Amino acid sequence: MTDLLTISGLTVRFQLRDAVVEAVTDLDLTVRPGELLAVVGESGCGKSVLAHALLGLLPANATVTGRAHLADGPVDLLRCGEKTLAKTIRGRRIGLIPQSPATSLTGVRRGRRLLAETLKAHGRDPGLADHVAEQAGLDPADLHRYPFELSGGMAQRLATALALAGEPPLLIADEPTGGLDRPLVEHTLDLLRSRCDGGAAVLLITHDLAAAERVADTVAVMYAGRIVEHRAADEFFRGPGHPYSRGLLNALPDREFRPIAGHPPMLTALPEGCAFAARCDRVTAACARRPTGTVACHHPLTGAEVLA
Ligand SMILES: Nc1ncnc2c1ncn2[C@@H]1O[C@H](COP(=O)(O)OP(=O)(O)O)[C@@H](O)[C@H]1O
Ligand code: SF4
Ligand SMILES: [Mg+2]
Structure with missing residues (x-):
């Protein structure tokens, strides 16, 4: 089936007085009708900025480049302008469940x-x-x-x-289960799933891997503003390829319940090479070059070591 949303090279920078925040970098993603794509990653890795960039909701100090092509009455969300976004896109063609709705509801x-x-x-x-x-x-x-x-x-x-x-044929749900107790979390996730089963596309943004595991068809892992792994959900949960993905999965209560040591790098001072290097137990000299690919890692996990 043709993609409903095709994002290519999406890059967002925030200009601060004396620094630039590299919030999202060279991001490629697609979502098909009927697909639930979960974008996962720790807090501060650029997930909400991605959602806001697509809907033209970023503040004035943001610079957005790249393309975000919405099919069916095709439009580039990054170029169509505020009038079109307000009149024909937001709420009609793309619904947003915002993070922290308590502050955004009038x-x-x-x-x-x-x-x-x-x-x-x-x-x-x-x-x-x-x-x-x-x-x-x-x-x-x-x-x-x-x-x-x-x-x-x-x-x-x-x-x-x-x-x-x-x-809307595309729903972006930014941490839609925040503040909900377990039965309501499940209700909300099942609701999103049923939208997909009815033919809509859903971009589920979440730091909750267990939520993604319950409902996602595909998973994209974000780290320091980039997608570092993107693959079918069943494959991902059986055996992720990126050391960061493994760390996220091992932090789950029903797995090792062990958080990843350290913190993500400052987005104003990203290293030249792999942004995960300072936290990675597989780092070598090769990692000083930035890795690319659907698993963006010079030494991805394979076979038996995947969940070891
Ligand atoms: N208006 C802004 N000005 C400067 N930095 C910002 C702005 N909005 C977000 N950021 C930064 O962009 C990064 C990504 O934020 P965000 O997308 O909200 O992360 P999350 O993955 O938790 O949703 C963070 O470092 C955040 O501080
Ligand atoms: S590229 Fe190197 S540092 Fe980065 S995740 Fe892979 S092994 Fe670790
Ligand atoms: Mg967020």
């Missing part, structure tokens, strides 16, 4: 009115508000509240309902 309307207006703006029956709230796991009784009266988990579910209102 406080002046009650949840039901917010949802009904959003449904109406997308040409749907405003009377569906309760139904869409329920789909998102939000008790319709809570729709009478103002956003500021909602708990973090309720705000998360309202944001999910708002993103579903336009039935």
Whole structure:
């Protein structure tokens, strides 16, 4: 099937007074209709910046280059301009469940009115508000509240309902399970999965590998602004190729429950070679050159050593 979204060479830089933040670098990704692609990685590796770049939501100190081609009424998201993004893309063709929705929801309307207006703006029956709230796991009784009266988990579910209102063919869910307890995490993940099974594409951004394992078709691992591994989810969870991916998996409670030692590098002072070198137990002199490929590593894991 043809790709719905094709991102090539996406690069985002933030200009600070005396430094440049290399937030996303030369990122290539594709998503097909019906595919759930999980973008995973530790905090600060550029996942939310990726989402915001696609939707034109970055602040003025950002410079974005590359291409992000959305098929079906083709458009390059990085070049089409704010007017097109606002009128025809955001909410209609791409829905966003933002990270920290409690801060992005406007406080002046009650949840039901917010949802009904959003449904109406997308040409749907405003009377569906309760139904869409329920789909998102939000008790319709809570729709009478103002956003500021909602708990973090309720705000998360309202944001999910708002993103579903336009039935967008592509949904970007940025940490959609943050602040939810386990049953609601599962409800939200199953909801995303059911969107895909209905033909939509979902970009699930998460630091929660267990969430990705439950629902993803494909996994892309981000480290220091780059994709370091990208492959089918079943292969990935059976045996990742990148030492960083193995570290993420070994940190899971049902595996070794052992976090990766050290911290990601500063994005204002990235090394020339492999950005993971300072934390990697396989590093050699070759790693001073930047690795490329679908597993961006000079010494990828193979066979039996994969989960050793
Ligand atoms: N407006 C900004 N100005 C400067 N740096 C920023 C800005 N927004 C994000 N960053 C930096 O970009 C990097 C990636 O952030 P982000 O995409 O939010 O990470 P995450 O993977 O946790 O979602 C971080 O180092 C963050 O500090
Ligand atoms: S390229 Fe080298 S330092 Fe980087 S992950 Fe691979 S082995 Fe480790
Ligand atoms: Mg984020």
